[in-house]
Amino acid sequence: MKKAEHMTLEVKDLCKNYGLIKASDHINLAAHKGDIIALLGPNGAGKSTLMNMIAGFLAPSSGQIFVMGKDIAQNALYAKQQIGFLPEGAPLYPDLSVKMFLQYMAELRGADKAQMQAAADTANINEVMNQKIETLSKGYLRRVGFAQSILSNPPILLLDEPTDGLDPNQKAYMRGLIKQMAKDKTIIISTHLLEEAETVCNRIVLLDKGQIKADGTLKQVLKTAKADNLAAVFAKLTHKEN
Secondary structure, three states: OOOHHHEEEEEEEEEEEEOOEEEEEEEEEEEEOOOEEEEEOOOOOOHHHHHHHHOOOOOOOEEEEEEOOEEOOOOHHHHHHOEEEEOOOOOOOOOOEHHHHHHHHHHHHOOOHHHHHHHHHHHOOHHHOOOEHHHOOHHHHHHHHHHHHOOOOOOEEEEEOOOOOOOHHHHHHHHHHHHHHHHHOEEEEEEOEHHHHHHHOOEEEEEEOOEEEEEEOHHHHHHHHHHOOOHHHHHOOEOOOO
């Protein structure tokens, strides 16, 4: 069992309601250094809602979130400093060059030029640094978004569909990178791809209709799914990439 002092993230009884719709329904989750957790679920399962609440961009209806042991409701700036976030359809500035965008984000995050260059190297985007963001392919947009998420080398990374839009070689590179970076980080990715969750992650949290249906290794999740008759949830997932 992992020690409590290595816990980087804790979510307690978290709810997010939109009228009668429960986007997050009493979510409980703990994460530790070295975890690569897949939030696995079909579209509308509540994956992005949960990520946005952890990142501090969306206020929960009830419940608590602790980042590095501190309640984000009382320590919002500190919590944001500990998290690198790649949201779905990452908001970028189309009129800026990639370099100008990263410089702007580096200033906001207190990162220096060396850290900015390291992020660009890691994301493998040096060849497009002088291009305007509006000219980039979807794959490069995701990689630029990923670069901004790691600028300050935060201990927690939240990556919403990190390989969306990447070609097979880029997907393989990104997945290898995530595994490598997890040695000293907590990484949570959202995906609807069972194959990606199995390939990249050492833990799977199965979400459906705002609730955690299973939590553990793939073997444990499949065992829980069989026992709890969750075949319908798995049927909504994409098992292989196109």
